[in-house]
Amino acid sequence: MTDQASGSIHSFYVHTLGTPGTESLFWLCATLAVFGLGMRLQIRLGRAPWANPVLFSIILIAAALFVTETPYATYFQSVHIINFLLGPATVALAIPLADSIRLVTKSLPTMTLALLAGSVTSVVSGIALVLLFGGSHEVALSMAPKAVTTPIAIAITSQIGGSPALTAAFAILGGIIAAMIGETTLRRLGITDWRAHGLAAGIAGSGIAAAQVAQRDPVGAAFAALGIGLNGLVTAILVPVILHFLPG
Amino acid sequence: MPEAFFTLLVFQLIGTAAQAALNLPVPGPVIGMFLLAALLIWRKSRASRREAHSPLSPDSEPGTSAASPALAALSRTLIACLGLLFVPAGVGIITELPVLSANALPIAVALFGSTILGLMVTALVMHRATTGGAAPEKLPDTGGQVL
Structure with a gap:
């Protein structure tokens, strides 16, 4: 990706998806979408354990954070409800x-x-x-x-x-x-x-x-x-x- | 569903409170898991003892859960997407990339080596000892292979 393209993605993100009203929803949707895609991919590959959806999601989200120049702290804040569910899921x-x-x-x-x-x-x-x-x-x-x-x-x-x-x-x-x-x-x-x-x-x-x-x-x-x-x-x-x- | 979620959260709360009060080295949700399991096992054994007196006892069929249907369903749902819940923390790896890449070789070798060794030693000990004894109980889906 060229600097210019990544720059325009960044400015699009800042003015639409990265506003206080949409930021959390955007990253929640992105995380769910990417994980869902990862799971489908794993099923498509005959449930191969190596096609791990967690790794797949981490890589894609990390790339998205890089392109949109979003700090990790902002991302974590946006999706903290997913992290919160780890507690009840453990129980x-x-x-x-x-x-x-x-x-x-x-x-x-x-x-x-x-x-x-x-x-x-x-x-x-x-x-x-x-x-x-x-x-x-x-x-x-x-x-x-x-x-x-x-x-x-x-x-x-x-x-x-x-x-x-x-x-x-x-x-x-x-x-x-x-x-x-x-x-x-x-x-x-x-x-x-x-x-x-x-x-x-x-x-x-x-x-x-x-x-x-x-x-x-x-x-x-x-x-x-x-x-x-x-x-x-x-x-x-x-x-x-x-x-x-x-x-x- | 609200009741089932309440059960999970209350046990997480009890576990977390116990961890804080008693300064335990185990996280609250893990304590909550053991406590809820203990409650379910106790309730089930009490119920089966009571049923034993009735002549029509449907001796705890396989497939019946110790939990209520709603709790069993919620638990299945949460466990099915357990991996998703690790993604927010997992993305945090990017904040450690400089240190990780500076020590890439020892980290990669140790992570792979030690994880595989840990897996193999645990499973082999478990496997040797279970097959060494009496015939193992029939287990669901072992990949077609009999022990």
């Missing part, structure tokens, strides 16, 4: 969880083991890989709690001296990666049980990966919900302990 995971309670209590010992193993693996490999490939100490610390649901991850990272903004970005990117390649990778390993898929998504990819599994299967949703909740708890306790044993 809503209680329903598949309650409906799968027999399966959950049955696999409780196994789940505990898998939870601890997955949690430690995530934290240690995150720190180790950053340092191994020449990343800074701050990046490594911010990477440590990235598999946990964002609010807990931010609390942990500020406690250990990482950057909350970086951790939030890692949590979202990690979730997108888990959503895109998780199911395929696990199926290739011969794992077809939705309990294992759900728990792994909740523990290694938190909300975004859980969203991918939850829309596929209710048992997966239940175990993903458990994975998110329990991994938050375990990681909050584990990260300070693990860092204690780390050099530097």
